Amino acid sequence: MTRYVIRRLLWVVVLLFLVSALTFVIFFVLPSTDPAALRAGKTRDPEVINAIREQLGLNKPKIEQFWIYLKGIVLHFDFGHSYLNNLNVRDEILSRLPATISLSLGALVIWLFVGISVGIISAVRRRSLMDRAAMGTTLVMISAPVYWLGLVSLLLFSQGIGVIPIFPGSGSYTPLSEDPWKWFTSLILPWLVLSAAFAAIYARILRANMIETLSEDYIRTARAKGLSERRIVLGHALRSAITPIVTLAGLDLGVLLGGAILTETVFNIPGVGRLSYDAIIHGDLPTVQGTVLFGAFFIVILNLVVDIAYAYLDPRVRYT
Amino acid sequence: MYRSSVRAAAGLIAMLALVLLVAACGGNGGSSTSASTAGGGTTTTSGGGSGEVGQPVTAPPDNAKSGGTLTVLSAGDVDYIDPGLAYYSFSYQALQPTLAPLYSYAPGDPSTPMPILADGDPQISNDGKTITVKIKTGFKFSPPVDRAVTSKDVKYAMERAFTKQVPNGYMSAYFGNIEGVKAFQDGKAKDVSGIETPDDQTIVFKLTRGGPVVGALVLPVTSPVPEEYAKKYDAQNPSTYGQHQVSAGPYMLESYKPTRSITLVRNPSWDKDATGDPRPAYLDRVEFQEGNEDPNVASRRILDGESLVSGDFPPPPALVKSTVQGAKKDQIQFNPGAGTRWVSMNTQMKPFDDVNVRKAVLAVFDRNAMRLTRGGPLIGDIATHMLYPGVPGFEEAGGMKGPGNDFLANPSGDPQLAADYMKKAGFADGKYSGPPILMVADNSGVGAQGALVAQQQFEKLGFKVTLRQVTHDTMYTKYCNVPKANVQVCPNVGWIRDFADPQPVLDPTFNGKNIVPQNNSNWPQLDDPQINAAMDKAEQITDPGERAKAWADIDKMITAQAPLVPWLWDKFPTIQSANVAGVNALWNEGSYDLAYTSLK
Numbered sequence: 001m002t003r004y005v006i007r008r009l010l011w012v013v014v015l016l017f018l019v020s021a022l023t024f025v026i027f028f029v030l031p032s033t034d035p036a037a038l039r040a041g042k043t044r045d046p047e048v049i050n051a052i053r054e055q056l057g058l059n060k061p062k063i064e065q066f067w068i069y070l071k072g073i074v075l076h077f078d079f080g081h082s083y084l085n086n087l088n089v090r091d092e093i094l095s096r097l098p099a100t101i102s103l104s105l106g107a108l109v110i111w112l113f114v115g116i117s118v119g120i121i122s123a124v125r126r127r128s129l130m131d132r133a134a135m136g137t138t139l140v141m142i143s144a145p146v147y148w149l150g151l152v153s154l155l156l157f158s159q160g161i162g163v164i165p166i167f168p169g170s171g172s173y174t175p176l177s178e179d180p181w182k183w184f185t186s187l188i189l190p191w192l193v194l195s196a197a198f199a200a201i202y203a204r205i206l207r208a209n210m211i212e213t214l215s216e217d218y219i220r221t222a223r224a225k226g227l228s229e230r231r232i233v234l235g236h237a238l239r240s241a242i243t244p245i246v247t248l249a250g251l252d253l254g255v256l257l258g259g260a261i262l263t264e265t266v267f268n269i270p271g272v273g274r275l276s277y278d279a280i281i282h283g284d285l286p287t288v289q290g291t292v293l294f295g296a297f298f299i300v301i302l303n304l305v306v307d308i309a310y311a312y313l314d315p316r317v318r319y320t
Numbered sequence: 321m322y323r324s325s326v327r328a329a330a331g332l333i334a335m336l337a338l339v340l341l342v343a344a345c346g347g348n349g350g351s352s353t354s355a356s357t358a359g360g361g362t363t364t365t366s367g368g369g370s371g372e373v374g375q376p377v378t379a380p381p382d383n384a385k386s387g388g389t390l391t392v393l394s395a396g397d398v399d400y401i402d403p404g405l406a407y408y409s410f411s412y413q414a415l416q417p418t419l420a421p422l423y424s425y426a427p428g429d430p431s432t433p434m435p436i437l438a439d440g441d442p443q444i445s446n447d448g449k450t451i452t453v454k455i456k457t458g459f460k461f462s463p464p465v466d467r468a469v470t471s472k473d474v475k476y477a478m479e480r481a482f483t484k485q486v487p488n489g490y491m492s493a494y495f496g497n498i499e500g501v502k503a504f505q506d507g508k509a510k511d512v513s514g515i516e517t518p519d520d521q522t523i524v525f526k527l528t529r530g531g532p533v534v535g536a537l538v539l540p541v542t543s544p545v546p547e548e549y550a551k552k553y554d555a556q557n558p559s560t561y562g563q564h565q566v567s568a569g570p571y572m573l574e575s576y577k578p579t580r581s582i583t584l585v586r587n588p589s590w591d592k593d594a595t596g597d598p599r600p601a602y603l604d605r606v607e608f609q610e611g612n613e614d615p616n617v618a619s620r621r622i623l624d625g626e627s628l629v630s631g632d633f634p635p636p637p638a639l640v641k642s643t644v645q646g647a648k649k650d651q652i653q654f655n656p657g658a659g660t661r662w663v664s665m666n667t668q669m670k671p672f673d674d675v676n677v678r679k680a681v682l683a684v685f686d687r688n689a690m691r692l693t694r695g696g697p698l699i700g701d702i703a704t705h706m707l708y709p710g711v712p713g714f715e716e717a718g719g720m721k722g723p724g725n726d727f728l729a730n731p732s733g734d735p736q737l738a739a740d741y742m743k744k745a746g747f748a749d750g751k752y753s754g755p756p757i758l759m760v761a762d763n764s765g766v767g768a769q770g771a772l773v774a775q776q777q778f779e780k781l782g783f784k785v786t787l788r789q790v791t792h793d794t795m796y797t798k799y800c801n802v803p804k805a806n807v808q809v810c811p812n813v814g815w816i817r818d819f820a821d822p823q824p825v826l827d828p829t830f831n832g833k834n835i836v837p838q839n840n841s842n843w844p845q846l847d848d849p850q851i852n853a854a855m856d857k858a859e860q861i862t863d864p865g866e867r868a869k870a871w872a873d874i875d876k877m878i879t880a881q882a883p884l885v886p887w888l889w890d891k892f893p894t895i896q897s898a899n900v901a902g903v904n905a906l907w908n909e910g911s912y913d914l915a916y917t918s919l920k
Contacts, residue, residue: 034797037839041399041407042818043489044828044836047505051487055558085397085578086558092578154617161620170617171393171609268611270580277613278579282793 033283100271119206138200150266209241250306258295378428394631402562458594473544570601602918637695655910657710658892659816664843684738703886716872751782774811822871844883
């Protein structure tokens with residue numbers, strides 16, 4: 001197992017290098033903003049533009065810029081400075097991570113709880129009214145884009161502008177360290193909106209898996225042996241059916257930790273997602289690269305965690 | 321079969337329920353849109369809050385109260401927090417309350433500079449090459465500096481903006497004619513010899529030639545910076561003084577979290593009576609909450625909430641119209657003089673190198689349709705020439721009616737006249753028959769809609785348009801501002817003055833000598849020797865009346881060349897909560913002047 005983990009971690013390094021190189025190439029190949037010209041604003045003075053270009057290190061050859069960037073990461077864990085406001089990208093991402101983690105983990109708890117519960121109930125009570133209503137609702141939730149659902153929820157439930165103003169709305173995010181209660185209430189709407197589609201997908205997947213598992217011979221055997229239905233469903237069928245859910249949850253959480261762009265933008269949560277959005281809009285390469293690398297890191301690490309978790313969930317899985 | 325049918329039916333029912341729910345909640349928006357069709361322009365250019373809908377308010381109420389916290393919602397951030405670098409309207413709104421520039425404008429008078437740090441009007445020598453400004457005594461820097469401001473602090477503030485660490489965007493354009501600038505920038509002199517401080521209360525500018533220096537003394541770069549404190553921050557490249565700045569104005573920066581928030585609090589060293597500063601400074605605290613990317617949500621928060629005002633974004637057109645016609649009509653203002661919008665044509669490239677083709681485009685252009693993309697008559701007047709209302713020379717150039725060019729006579733377009741001009745250009749059937757033209761435009765928001773309307777106008781004349789839509793920043797920095805990108809039409813460009821003078825409107829945008837490889841703002845690349853010469857001459861004039869007349873004549877010459885389609889003179893909409901007594905700074909696009917605004 002240890003050798004397996006080490007091998008996977010080495011691949012993480014290779015992958016992150018490739019992601020970084022690809023982002024760099026895309027930035028310079030596709031139409032993008034000229035950071036120096038953008039920072040210069042309305043000025044047409046070439047000396048001012050050149051001074052800014054020098055400040056940003058853009059006067060150096062492209063390959064040298066990339067080399068300096070990689071060296072900074074490897075030697076100093078330094079992701080460079082933003083073209084937009086000269087902030088240290090690493091510090092900026094780290095300062096925004098708590099908001100993104102708060103949003104993602106809270107949503108994960110909700111969508112796992114709702115998705116798994118609904119999936120189990122729908123599978124066990126297949127074709128019942130509850131099953132049909134639940135599956136119909138999941139279809140709607142999957143079809144509703146996050147930004148649309150976010151805006152609708154704000155116009156319905158947010159304080160200040162909502163028809164039923166029961167939750168704090170856009171721009172109300174408060175860090176956990178400042179005020180835990182405000183933190184909690186400010187995230188209720190974003191959690192619900194972000195988790196809606198995930199919960200729906202998970203419920204549908206789990207329901208399908210559970211139905212298949214419940215028709216397996218070993219489940220029939222278990223029933224014949226007189227095991228309680230609760231133990232059959234939760235102890236045997238669920239354990240087998242939940243494996244793909246674990247995979248998905250790991251990947252989805254990794255993606256979200258890289259930034260839940262739409263949710264953070266709609267609710268004005270100062271997380272990594274909004275940072276990515278602003279950076280992409282303004283062609284801020286160091287910040288784009290930083291957020292992409294963080295996102296890729298979370299995805300591959302959580303993927304690794306999922307693979308390790310498999311070994312515990314499914315006794316047949318062994319790594320060498 | 322049965323199972324899937326029932327499931328589909330259940331799904332449809334659930335979806336229908338949600339649609340009904342959304343329809344119920346969206347009712348206001350729907351009615352807003354339908355009501356908007358009757359929206360009429362009721363705006364005027366005078367201030368004072370006369371009670372007409374949408375009038376800008378340019379003075380605080382007589383019974384204005386002190387105290388309270390105001391929150392400004394914005395979508396974006398300041399361009400720079402350093403007053404030596406800040407160049408955008410929103411940055412001015414955020415920083416101006418912390419500054420004590422030599423001059424500024426009263427909220428309702430965007431044309432006449434008003435002394436802030438200066439003690440009276442500038443004294444200009446007969447040859448216009450020496451400008452002397454006296455400085456008041458009562459101004460002090462905020463902690464930790466906490467000492468009296470002197471003329472040397474103004475000199476340092478301006479000199480640092482000529483350095484590489486503080487690459488200011490307008491110094492060379494407006495202050496480049498001060499003696500000794502070049503030597504200072506090249507490291508051959510320790511200071512700018514043309515900025516003299518004979519005593520603590522006097523600063524003298526010596527110029528190599530006449531120019532716009534006097535008018536530019538309202539810019540934030542003239543606000544004092546204490547050298548002994550700022551030096552260590554300015555030694556870094558880029559300077560970090562902005563994050564650590566001290567203030568000489570009524571407020572000071574408590575915190576700045578880029579793209580998240582800015583907080584201003586009272587400057588304990590500022591004393592209104594001692595300084596004679598005309599700004600009342602009612603508020604105790606101002607908080608900027610940034611990142612409000614959705615103007616619809618942010619605007620509703622402001623209109624329905626408390627102690628909130630809009631910052632850098634206009635409310636969406638539908639909401640503007642419903643607000644004007646609803647109970648909250650007193651919470652919106654339309655501010656004239658907020659710039660002008662153009663569809664530029666590249667006069668260096670075929671077919672727009674032919675003035676008759678350009679005139680044909682102007683003649684056919686439905687400028688009304690363009691204006692509707694942004695909200696219709698409420699948000700501005702249809703432009704008839706280049707100078708816009710509030711800029712000296714505007715009236716002399718023809719005022720609202722314009723100089724009388726036939727190709728700008730009909731705001732909805734005149735196809736017959738356009739065809740006549742095309743025939744004069746050699747297109748016998750009155751339609752263009754050459755290769756496609758390249759248009760580069762915004763890919764989102766009202767800019768994208770405007771681009772589509774502009775495309776239709778060109779197509780009316782037979783043009784085949786290759787429309788490339790990119791982000792706003794990319795449009796400028798990679799295409800429209802770069803002559804070698806060979807873009808023929810840029811439909812989303814516009815301009816706003818830096819101070820009350822016609823030169824900053826016409827010179828950067830139409831003077832042939834200002835065609836530069838990067839950040840070029842002469843979008844039509846107009847290079848007419850007569851116009852260039854007239855500008856060089858007009859730049860030297862110091863008498864305000866003569867200066868306005870000279871630049872008005874230049875405006876007429878430019879308009880006759882039809883280098884671009886002038887289609888809007890902006891009236892920027894601002895909104896406030898019901899308990900805010902906002903005061904609009906007409907010199908700054910009408911944004912709320914936080915040193916005059918109060919809570920009811």
